[in-house]
Amino acid sequence: MSLHETELAGRLRLAGLRPTRQRLSLAQILFGSGDRHVSAEALHQEALAAKINVSLATVYNTLNQFKAAGLLREVAFEGDRSFFDTNTSNHFHYYLEETGGLVDIGTETLEVTGLPALPDGTEIDRIDIIVRLRKTV
Amino acid sequence: MSLHETELAGRLRLAGLRPTRQRLSLAQILFGSGDRHVSAEALHQEALAAKINVSLATVYNTLNQFKAAGLLREVAFEGDRSFFDTNTSNHFHYYLEETGGLVDIGTETLEVTGLPALPDGTEIDRIDIIVRLRKTV
DNA sequence: TTACATGCAAACTGTTTGCAAATAT
DNA sequence: ATATTTGCAAACAGTTTGCATGTAA
Numbered sequence: 001m002s003l004h005e006t007e008l009a010g011r012l013r014l015a016g017l018r019p020t021r022q023r024l025s026l027a028q029i030l031f032g033s034g035d036r037h038v039s040a041e042a043l044h045q046e047a048l049a050a051k052i053n054v055s056l057a058t059v060y061n062t063l064n065q066f067k068a069a070g071l072l073r074e075v076a077f078e079g080d081r082s083f084f085d086t087n088t089s090n091h092f093h094y095y096l097e098e099t100g101g102l103v104d105i106g107t108e109t110l111e112v113t114g115l116p117a118l119p120d121g122t123e124i125d126r127i128d129i130i131v132r133l134r135k136t137v
Numbered sequence: 138m139s140l141h142e143t144e145l146a147g148r149l150r151l152a153g154l155r156p157t158r159q160r161l162s163l164a165q166i167l168f169g170s171g172d173r174h175v176s177a178e179a180l181h182q183e184a185l186a187a188k189i190n191v192s193l194a195t196v197y198n199t200l201n202q203f204k205a206a207g208l209l210r211e212v213a214f215e216g217d218r219s220f221f222d223t224n225t226s227n228h229f230h231y232y233l234e235e236t237g238g239l240v241d242i243g244t245e246t247l248e249v250t251g252l253p254a255l256p257d258g259t260e261i262d263r264i265d266i267i268v269r270l271r272k273t274v
Numbered sequence: 275t276t277a278c279a280t281g282c283a284a285a286c287t288g289t290t291t292g293c294a295a296a297t298a299t
Numbered sequence: 300a301t302a303t304t305t306g307c308a309a310a311c312a313g314t315t316t317g318c319a320t321g322t323a324a
Contacts, residue, residue, distance in 0.1 A: 018298055020304060040289080055306045060289060076213060076267060080288060080313085094255075097262060105253060114246035115268065118231070122270040125234060129266050130213060131252065133259040155323060157279060177314080192281045197314060218313080 003032050015069035025052040026062050030072070035087040037075065037102040043084075075102065076128045092129035105131065140169050152206035162189040163199050167209070172224040174212065174239040180221075212239065213265045229266035242268065 008027045009019035017023060029046055030036060038046075044059045063084050066072040075083040075093065083102060092110060094103040112127060145164045146156035154160060166183055167173060175183075181196045191199075200221050203209040212220040212230065220239060229247060231240040249264060 018303065020298070022305070053306095057290080057307075058305060061304085064290095082288080096256070096259070103256065109251035109253065111250050112266070113248050113250065116242060116246065118270060119233070119240065121273050122233070123273050125269040125271040127266065127268050129249070129264065131264050132262040133255060134262040136258050136260050155278065157323070159280070190281095194282075194315075195280055198279085201315095 003028060011071070015066075015071060017065055017069065022052070022054045022058055023062055023065075025050070026054065026059065027066075027071075030066070030084075030086050035085070035104060037083045037085050039081055039083055076130070090126070093131070095130050095132050097132055098135050105129075140165060148208070152203075152208060154202055154206065159189070159191045159195055160199055160202075162187070163191065163196065164203075164208075167203070167221075167223050172222070172241060174220045174222050176218055176220055213267070227263070230268070232267050232269045234269055235272050242266075 005024060005028075008024055008031070011031075012019040012023055012027065025047060026043065029043065029050070030038070040056065040059050040063055043063070044054065044056045047054045047059070063072065067074055067084065070088060071086075073085045073088045075085050077083060081100075085102075087104060089107075091107050092105040094105055095101075096103065110129075112129070118124070142161060142165075145161055145168070148168075149156040149160055149164065162184060163180065166180065166187070167175065177193065177196050177200055180200070181191065181193045184191045184196065200209065204211055204221065207225060208223075210222045210225045212222050214220060218237075222239075224241060226244075228244050229242040231242055232238075233240065247266075249266070255261065
């Protein structure tokens with residue numbers, strides 16, 4: 001699923017972002033081929049490998065701008081590393097401890113029941129679920 | 138629920154850790170009064186406030202040792218900050234976006250159903266659930 | 275007395291920021 | 300022409316580590 005540059009440019013404009021060369025390239029990598037989970041570092045490497053000149057700082061800025069625009073979601077995570085997910089719909093994740101990889105879990109069937117009463121004056125923003133998988137021994 | 142020094146010392150010895158002054162003091166703060174969620178920085182401040190001389194590095198080392206020994210659990214988190222939880226049983230968390238605080242959710246009632254089949258050769262290590270709460274408007 | 279623990283400062287990692295040069299409108 | 304974006308390097312926060320000194324066994 002590769003996307004036309006005009007289509008990508010449109011998405012960026014809608015988000016109030018100028019469709020610059022760097023943003024278009026990063027958008028193409030991110031949105032051009034199904035759902036993805038990337039770290040800033042990984043995306044930077046991928047861009048360089050594709051002969052696209054982008055600085056790591058710009059990758060970070062772009063990811064944050066895309067996130068603010070609702071084009072990406074940041075995935076909660078233990079430790080230092082932060083992932084960005086091109087699937088912005090409500091869904092959860094398997095985390096493969098062995099490889100450090102993330103895999104989507106569809107919400108079609110998954111359900112959480114039995115939440116106790118919420119503290120007064122609060123409502124649910126969203127629920128993050130990470131199912132940590134280890135290799136079978 | 139303040140604990141005797143001998144009782145704490147015993148716990149530490151069981152974990153293969155020498156009951157040093159610093160470890161005993163930190164253990165007293167951590168385990169002396171019900172379930173707690175602390176960041177390294179917060180624990181360090183608390184120790185200093187209680188006139189206990191500990192360096193931040195020792196706080197980190199101690200937290201990691203306690204965690205390795207199963208006395209603490211690290212709580213998965215978005216962003217940079219890492220929390221340690223004195224409740225090591227299987228339970229989940231409310232995250233109060235407003236204050237940045239964590240609150241335990243008991244597992245008595247909470248259930249997750251409808252997980253799709255796990256990838257081959259894997260089994261569930263554990264499930265982390267964070268229910269993000271926002272202030273009602 | 276010997277192995278382990280501590281404190282400090284320096285190192286390290288992931289991320290953000292300030293500013294001059296480049297680019298989109 | 301003007302406002303925004305980029306790249307770089309420097310700054311930053313949280314955490315870890317190396318090593319000399321101190322302490323538990």
